[in-house]
Amino acid sequence: MKQKILALAVVFSLVLILTACGSQETPPPNENVTADNEPITIRFTTWRQEDVEMWGRILVEFDKLDTNVMVEYAPVVDTEYDSVLKTNLQSGTADEVIFVRSWDAGRALFDAGYLEPITEEMVPNINDFASAQLASWQTEDGKIYGVPGNWVAYGVLYNKDIFDDLGITPPATTDDLFAVCSTLKENGIIPIAGGSKDPWTLEHMLSDHFLPIFYDGEVGHQKLLSGEFLPTDSEFIDHLDFLLKVRNECWPDGFEGMGYSDTQQLFVSGLAGMFMAGSWEIGVFEGLNPELHMGYSPTPVLKEGDKRWLSITPAGAFGLNANLTPEKREAALVFINWLASPEGGKIQGDVLVGQFPSMPNTTPPDHPLATEWVAQQGDDGENLTIWWTFQTLNAQEPGAGTLSNESLQALMNGDMTSEEVAQHIFDGIVGWYDPWK
């Protein structure tokens, strides 16, 4: 009898523990109150964990507006962002404002019904955004599911002090680039801080960056998407040969073991002369080494007089969670509208140096390097070209991302030739991308 009571007690207490763990957290009492001027807290989730401090400053500006909306910046580290977001969306615990990835990665969220389409009623200036920015978060029938936040571009960052000491100027053409590299090498400086350990750096900072100068920027990009131009064409292979030449003449020894943060360290510590950079690095490098004197130089072109394309991608957009209570939705829209306004855009551009705001009618950022970089797009954005591995060619696996990652690393490590890489990329995508057939 005693045993039976003991057994029952054990099972009962266990059930109690399980139900206690399983119950949902009830929100604190002063949230979701609809009375006027009671603060509503919303959360904004993004993969930019590196920008915590900067967004803190941006949100201080938002608070000055004295709305009843309190915003919490809730980032998740880049590599885990997508899986955490998906889990949260499915369990209904996702944040109110979601930073949506560009192109196909973000489209999946909309197709699954988790993002509300943005109309002029909700965000009045949505149609003033540049079409190149909206394209990344727009369906074929014109539905917009994200308010473009910022875009990033590629270029060359160089160490001004080293260049001044040696009396050299940043390269204008690719021939200049190799001449500068050999001068730097003779003087014991690593010409370009680069490495092949993190293959995404090869996809982004090398291939996405330099292919435009070989296939004539956006003209070539559209041909690539329509199938008129294929990876097996000579211009693509030429750009791969160019990357090999960069590796041979400009990269440090032991590059196979250098990852992204290693190359960043090389540049900020003054051991390397140049860095093939995404514009977001301005803020990052200044944070790592405030004493560093950096200069920006546009991507070298093949021949003097070639059009100087600016290789970019829209980076992220502010998406509205489709499953919100009316109060939260209104609060989220207040925040999004401020972000989309010229004033909001200016503040974001000034604080997040190098992540150029997509908002229309925004005055250029205060930072000289950022201003120079943005100006490269031309007065009407006519020099802009989208990264070839990002738009459309990544919709299914094996996509341009995976294929370029693995084959470019093999190229740099000497395991594949340029022709093999081109063939590998073609073979992987043609399997599911009809225009290339």
Place this chain on the structure above:
Amino acid sequence: MPLIKGHVYNISDGLCMKKSFRSLLPYILPALLIYTVFMAAPLFLSMQLSFYEWNGIGPKNFVGMENFRKLFSIEPWNIRFLNATKNNILLFLMVMFFQNIPAFLLAWLLHFKLKGRNIFRNIFFIPVTMSVIMVGYVAQLMFNPLWGSFNKLMEVVGLNFLSRPWLGQSETALFIVALVTAWQYIGIPLILFLSGLENIPKELTEAARIDGASELKILRYIYIPLLAPVFGIISILTFVGDFTAFEIIFAMEGSIAGPNYATDVFGTLFYRTSFGFMGSSQAQMGLGAAIAVCMFVIIGGAVLFWQWYDNLILKNLA
């Protein structure tokens, strides 16, 4: 099974009387409940998911055996799968060699109860308690080609040919990962072997020493045969541990398990396939579930095989 007065029951009587089993139930039930909810149910759900195609948030599409077909016969997935199998086997063999054999030899040295042996035993065990991610990250810093301490040390000693980008070359990357994980976990087989050695009856070794046997002979003829069951347990633990290895490779090479998939094992293949990679590679959770099912079959099969073999040994049939 009749109750015999005065007989002391033990396991070899095949004890399984109904009355005893029922009284055991309340003690088993809580753990069984937790196990079912958190381990058995997800396992079955994973198996179910492997017959679907799913990107993590959209609708699930039933595709039958398509995922398994991909893993075994369609490029590039079958290449990745075979590569992961090969790397796992290599990792297992390397860890067996670099972890378990030195663990045994160290246990043998420690069992002599020399001065300071407790200190050494504790020192060898401390890495086991460290976080895998931290160990992996520090190892990655150590083997960095430009400022890593390992390469600098090799240059100082004059062994320049040993100063190279270890983690960036496909020939050497897995080897380094195996060394790091062997270093970290050497404490566990060490403790198991040590307790095994200390449980060997002193009379055996004393008799051997009186008969004039050297320590090496004692090692070879007494210790090694008697420790065979311990070695069996350690082997199967190493097998399971290495075939589910993920964090150490994630820490040292990232989930892309470079260079050129040289360090790609089932764990990293599963993670990368299921969750995609940094927005540039799409999530395929159904295919990932199929990989997980294959892992389960391989590891479960090996454990069952070992249990059957161990049972044979127990019955003196092998």
